[in-house]
Amino acid sequence: MSIRTTYLTKMFSFKSLAALCLGVSICIYNIYAYFAFANYIGEPIQILEAFVMTGNYLHFFLPFFLGNLFLVSDAPFIDDMCRYEIIRIGRQRWITDKIIYIILASITYTFLIFLSTLISSIICCQVYISNHWSNAILILAEEQP
Numbered sequence: 090m091s092i093r094t095t096y097l098t099k100m101f102s103f104k105s106l107a108a109l110c111l112g113v114s115i116c117i118y119n120i121y122a123y124f125a126f127a128n129y130i131g132e133p134i135q136i137l138e139a140f141v142m143t144g145n146y147l148h149f150f151l152p153f154f155l156g157n158l159f160l161v162s163d164a165p166f167i168d169d170m171c172r173y174e175i176i177r178i179g180r181q182r183w184i185t186d187k188i189i190y191i192i193l194a195s196i197t198y199t200f201l202i203f204l205s206t207l208i209s210s211i212i213c214c215q216v217y218i219s220n221h222w223s224n225a226i227l228i229l230a231e232e233q234p
Contacts, residue, residue, distance in 0.1 A: 092193075105160055111152075111159065112152060113156075116143050120206060123138075126225060130225060132224045133216055133223060134214050134217075135218070135222060136216040139210045140203050166190075
């Protein structure tokens with residue numbers, strides 16, 4: 090199987106879609122407290138802060154990491170056709186295809202987390218695009234270093 094076929098087959102399997110939904114929903118759930126705080130003090134947030142927070146704090150990063158781990162947990166993807174694929178395309182190419190799939194799946198997962206945090210920021214809060222932190226994150230940084 091080609092990389093494209095492997096990618097499309099694995100990414101649209103039930104397990105992969107469950108991993109994507111799990112990661113997105115847990116990240117949104119964790120970010121919601123920050124949205125509630127920003128709305129409570131009446132300050133707009135910078136549009137990318139939710140995604141940055143997903144990677145910076147342990148209780149935000151852990152669901153992100155676990156969803157990605159769940160996505161590629163059955164690597165090297167050995168099934169009934171594996172033996173015939175290795176004979177047909179060679180072991181080196183087969184391994185390379187699996188590594189490329191893992192990289193593409195991780196990039197897709199990260200992009201979906203990015204889009205979901207971006208959309209939830211737009212829906213839940215007043216947002217702006219700028220090159221500096223919002224007052225809400227600065228208040229949190231001063232009170233909880």
